[in-house]
Structures are given as structure tokens and as C-alpha cells.
Amino acid sequence: MLRTVNRVLLALAGLVLLCLGGGVLAAGAGLDVPSWWPWDGRRDVLLSVADRERWRDEGWWWPSIIAGLAVLVLLALWWFCAQLRRSRLTEILVDSGDGEGSQLRGRALEGAIESEAESLDGVSRARVRLSGRRDQPTARVRLLLEPYASPAVTVARLASEAVAHGRDSAGLAALPAEARLKAAKHGATRVT
Structure with a gap:
């Protein structure tokens, strides 16, 4: 707004x-x-x-x-x-180890982290947005949790699995992440 x-x-x-x-x-x-x-x-x-x-x-x-x-x-x-100026990071600079750098599309890394985060138990939907500089990106993760999900366990698994795999696959030294959790609201269903 x-x-x-x-x-x-x-x-x-x-x-x-x-x-x-x-x-x-x-x-x-x-x-x-x-x-x-x-x-x-x-x-x-x-x-x-x-x-x-x-x-x-x-x-x-x-x-x-x-x-x-x-x-x-x-x-x-x-x-x-x-x-x-764009708030979303469009590309990430990846050190390829040969003195040259390569570029990774920001949306590709966002999509990879999103799909892995959505596969976590108790996560209904995940949205990831990368921001910051090309060589030091930061991630903002929004998770929609199922009612049975444990927030502490979900955040720990998000950090150790989805964000860590994204950081390692892009060859980054660090990928700071901020996670925002929201509980999914389910309407009442009739059981007969």
C-alpha cells in the first residue's frame, strides 16, 4: 500500500x-x-x-x-x-570456481526452495522471495501451515533442508532467511 x-x-x-x-x-x-x-x-x-x-x-x-x-x-x-529499483532479486552471482562467475535466475532458486518447502510435512503452501545483492541474497519465506503442524519443527526443517539445499546448490556461503508462518483455516465439514 x-x-x-x-x-x-x-x-x-x-x-x-x-x-x-x-x-x-x-x-x-x-x-x-x-x-x-x-x-x-x-x-x-x-x-x-x-x-x-x-x-x-x-x-x-x-x-x-x-x-x-x-x-x-x-x-x-x-x-x-x-x-x-526492483525489490525482487532477478539473478544471483554464482562462483563457479574457475575465476569466472555464472548467473542463476532468482526465480529458479525461489522455485526450488518453494517446492522443497511445500514437500515438508505440515506445509500447505510456500512462497519464497529473494532480495538483497546478487552476491549476498536473502530469502523471505512465507509458509501456510496445516493445523497439525508444529511451527518449531517446520522452521527447523525449513532451515536444515530447503534453505540449506538452496544455499548449497547456488554455491553461496550464506543464505539468511526470514520465515513467516500462517495457519491454514479450514471450514467446518459435515461428517455423516
Whole structure:
């Protein structure tokens, strides 16, 4: 939910800035702009002579304004790039031992760990998501447990079997994993 709100607010802010910038460029180019637009002609300026000369004697004023705006633009670009970054790891760097590296698709390792986790006794469904860096991935495992399953035993077997086999098969030194457990809800059934 927060990710969606973040992206909607970013898109709205970008749209407002794009419209304002386009309007200023249109007015500066001499194109027709609405009558309510504050800058309506080719000779009109964003800052009047009085506004610009108010701080003219202060040598620090304009460099500090330009530096502040530059920092603001860099922060906005960083925020925008952070929105586009994927949270799911698409590939894992595997050391093949010959000085070269190979790549393993993240979905392939996720699928292998999921299928082995689902084969554990008491696990109804498993979902695995890899995140982190290509050479140091982390796993988030969600397990839907049957009512008879023991959470402690299931987590121990998950760590010693499914996650350990995934770590060993990818040739990773470590594969930290976070497991979230949820109990399956079964509806009442009629026994006759």
C-alpha cells in the first residue's frame, strides 16, 4: 500500500512540475497561454529586476540558491530512481570456481526452495522471495501451515533442508532467511 501511494504521489508531483515547466516554456516561446497564467509574454520574466537586485550586494545569495536547487534536483532524481529499483532479486552471482562467475535466475532458486518447502510435512503452501545483492541474497519465506503442524519443527526443517539445499546448490556461503508462518483455516465439514 505504501509503495503504491509513494508512486502515485511521485507521479502527481512530476505531472505538476511538467505542466508548470511546459507553461513557462510555452509563454517564453510566445505561444498562446490561458489568461490566468502569471507569465504571458515573451518579454515577461520569472523574477523581476527588483526581485533579482534585492540581494545583489550579498555575494552568497545566488550561489547558495543555485546549490540548494541543485541538491533538491539530485534528491528528486535519487528518489525517482529508488522508485524504479526492483525489490525482487532477478539473478544471483554464482562462483563457479574457475575465476569466472555464472548467473542463476532468482526465480529458479525461489522455485526450488518453494517446492522443497511445500514437500515438508505440515506445509500447505510456500512462497519464497529473494532480495538483497546478487552476491549476498536473502530469502523471505512465507509458509501456510496445516493445523497439525508444529511451527518449531517446520522452521527447523525449513532451515536444515530447503534453505540449506538452496544455499548449497547456488554455491553461496550464506543464505539468511526470514520465515513467516500462517495457519491454514479450514471450514467446518459435515461428517455423516
